[in-house]
Amino acid sequence: MSKAVQDALNQTAELPVYATPEDVVSALDPDYPIYCVRPHAIHRAARLFLDKFPGETLYAVKCNPAPHMLKALYQAGIRHFDTASLAEIALVSQLFPESVCYFMHPVKARAAIAEAHERYGVRHHVVDHLHELQKIAEVIPAHRDVVILVRLAVHHQQVVYDLSSKFGTSAEEALVLLAEIQRRGFSAGLCFHVGSQCLDPDAYRVAMQTVREVLDRTPVPLRCVDVGGGFPGRYLNHPVDGLSSYIDAVVAATRELGEAGESQLFCEPGRGLAEGGESLITQVQLRKDSALYLNDGIYGSMNEEQTGLRRPHRVVATRKFSAERTRFTVYGPTCDSLDVLPDSVELPEDLREGDWIEFGGMGAYGLACRTAFNGFFPNAFVAVENEFVADGSPLG
Ligand SMILES: Cc1ncc(COP(=O)(O)O)c(C=O)c1O
Numbered sequence: 001m002s003k004a005v006q007d008a009l010n011q012t013a014e015l016p017v018y019a020t021p022e023d024v025v026s027a028l029d030p031d032y033p034i035y036c037v038r039p040h041a042i043h044r045a046a047r048l049f050l051d052k053f054p055g056e057t058l059y060a061v062k063c064n065p066a067p068h069m070l071k072a073l074y075q076a077g078i079r080h081f082d083t084a085s086l087a088e089i090a091l092v093s094q095l096f097p098e099s100v101c102y103f104m105h106p107v108k109a110r111a112a113i114a115e116a117h118e119r120y121g122v123r124h125h126v127v128d129h130l131h132e133l134q135k136i137a138e139v140i141p142a143h144r145d146v147v148i149l150v151r152l153a154v155h156h157q158q159v160v161y162d163l164s165s166k167f168g169t170s171a172e173e174a175l176v177l178l179a180e181i182q183r184r185g186f187s188a189g190l191c192f193h194v195g196s197q198c199l200d201p202d203a204y205r206v207a208m209q210t211v212r213e214v215l216d217r218t219p220v221p222l223r224c225v226d227v228g229g230g231f232p233g234r235y236l237n238h239p240v241d242g243l244s245s246y247i248d249a250v251v252a253a254t255r256e257l258g259e260a261g262e263s264q265l266f267c268e269p270g271r272g273l274a275e276g277g278e279s280l281i282t283q284v285q286l287r288k289d290s291a292l293y294l295n296d297g298i299y300g301s302m303n304e305e306q307t308g309l310r311r312p313h314r315v316v317a318t319r320k321f322s323a324e325r326t327r328f329t330v331y332g333p334t335c336d337s338l339d340v341l342p343d344s345v346e347l348p349e350d351l352r353e354g355d356w357i358e359f360g361g362m363g364a365y366g367l368a369c370r371t372a373f374n375g376f377f378p379n380a381f382v383a384v385e386n387e388f389v390a391d392g393s394p395l396g
Contacts, residue, residue: 015068015383021281021316021358024382030356033296033378034281035367038388039072042277042363045243046076049273052247054254055265058082058102060229061092063270063364068381069277070095082229082268083122086112093120104191104226104268106132106151106167113139117146124224126151126191128169133180142185147223149189150177152210156203159195159230160238160308168192171213178220189263190214191226196271197309198230199240201249208253215257224264225257231272233364236310236390243272270364277363279388280378281316284355290328290344292351297332297339300378301362303369305341309361312390313345316356321348334374347391360388 018024021036028034049057058080059073065088070081074096083089084105092101102124103116116122117140127133128151140146153168169177174190181188190211194203204227211225227250232240254265280301286293298306305311315321326349332339347357370378 015381017383017385019384020386021279021356021384022318024281024384025316025318025356030281030380031283031285031295032380033283033300034380034382035301035362035378036279036281036358036384036388037068037072037381038277038279038384039068039075040385041387042069042072042274043076045273045276046073046078048243049247049267049269050077052244053265053267054251055267056080057273058104058226058266058268059273060268060270061088062368063229064274064277064366064368065091066367066381067095068383069274069363072277073273074099078273080266082270086115089116089120089122102266104149108132108135110135110139123147124149124189127177128153128167130177130180133177133184137184137186144185144187147187147189148181149191149224149226150174150181152190152192152207152214154192154194154203154207154210156194156198156200156206158198158200158203160197160199162195163193163228164195171210171217174214175218178214178218182220187223188220189222189224189226191228191266193228193268194230196230197232197235197238198246199232199238201241201246203230204246204249205253205256208256212257222263224266225254226266226268229268229270229272231267231269233271233275233361234312235361236312237308246272274363275361276388278366279358279360279384280362280366281356281358284351284353284357285333287352290326291331292328292345292347293331293333294357295333295376296378297330297334297341299332299334299336299339299373300370300376301366302332302341302359304365308342310343311362312360312388313347314358314360314389314391315348315351316358318356322350324349333376336373358388360390
């Protein structure tokens with residue numbers, strides 16, 4: 001068992017439960033960052049997909065592989081997992097022997113393909129190139145129970161991360177790949193990812209047009225169409241429609257597929273399921289005029305701030321704060337000058353050393369992207385029962 005899996009399994013103890021972040025601070029007086037897990041919020045997001053999405057919802061484990069996240073999703077009813085590595089497959093399979101893993105990375109090591117198939121019973125793989133298909137065919141015996149999905153490249157302007165610049169193929173190439181999958185004795189599917197933090201539900205309709213184009217030109221029957229992730233989280237600088245409107249857009253787009261709409265439908269949300277499930281309590285370690293030095297930052301849980309996401313925040317109400325607010329430059333704990341939030345943050349004007357700030361929207365790509373640079377590694381967890389409500393924000 002890999003060290004990552006072992007570490008994750010060691011963390012499965014139940015989390016201590018507090019009513020509010022204020023209670024956490026008053027009980028622990030923490031000078032280290034603490035993730036506040038909100039299982040009820042994870043449950044709510046999972047139920048939305050399970051109740052509304054007309055197909056299988058695969059949680060994208062990369063977004064947040066913490067056992068408390070996986071367990072909350074499982075308890076809500078999620079049984080299918082989009083896994084990108086053997087370590088993720090091992091983790092999910094150890095925690096939930098009844099679950100189904102899908103190996104959705106278009107580039108895999110031969111040994112990982114073999115072990116996923118033989119040891120963990122994985123039967124779905126993604127390719128976007130003939131050589132990857134050849135590799136799989138040399139490792140796994142051909143069988144129609146093994147489904148190989150061809151990933152289409154789809155570009156949309158209104159996404160924060162375009163995930164088709166690295167992976168995905170053209171409709172033309174997809175036709176060749178589908179024919180080869182069929183010829184080699186596997187079953188075929190199609191998939192795409194509109195891009196992470198998609199700001200426009202119409203992106204799914206546009207992507208589905210490429211699926212339609214391929215379908216119109218291939219004789220190969222499709223076992224499944226996978227619309228990927230992209231379902232957005234709620235950030236200060238991205239007021240987006242609710243997740244329901246994104247699922248509605250997928251449903252409408254699927255209808256336009258006609259007969260092919262009868263293939264099994266998958267989605268792979270990461271952010272859409274996990275974002276609201278955690279916040280992070282940080283502490284001010286020093287104030288210099290209008291600069292604050294916190295105990296977490298860009299190299300820790302706030303990696304995504306670098307690429308333009310602005311997480312909502314609030315002050316933990318441990319005392320009476322001034323109603324007057326001012327903008328602070330916020331630095332993280334490492335010695336690197338890059339460890340600073342790109343935008344200043346509005347907070348009470350009398351904030352001082354020892355105060356705590358809670359950042360919301362930490363469930364997605366927060367702990368998953370943290371590093372131990374300079375020896376700072378946020379790794380404390382509690383469960384919290386209240387809802388996160390940002391200070392004076394439209395998300396509140
Ligand atoms: C193949 C694949 N599926 C799903 C996801 C999850 O995407 P999101 O978090 O935008 O829902 C990703 C993210 O990188 C991905 O690469």
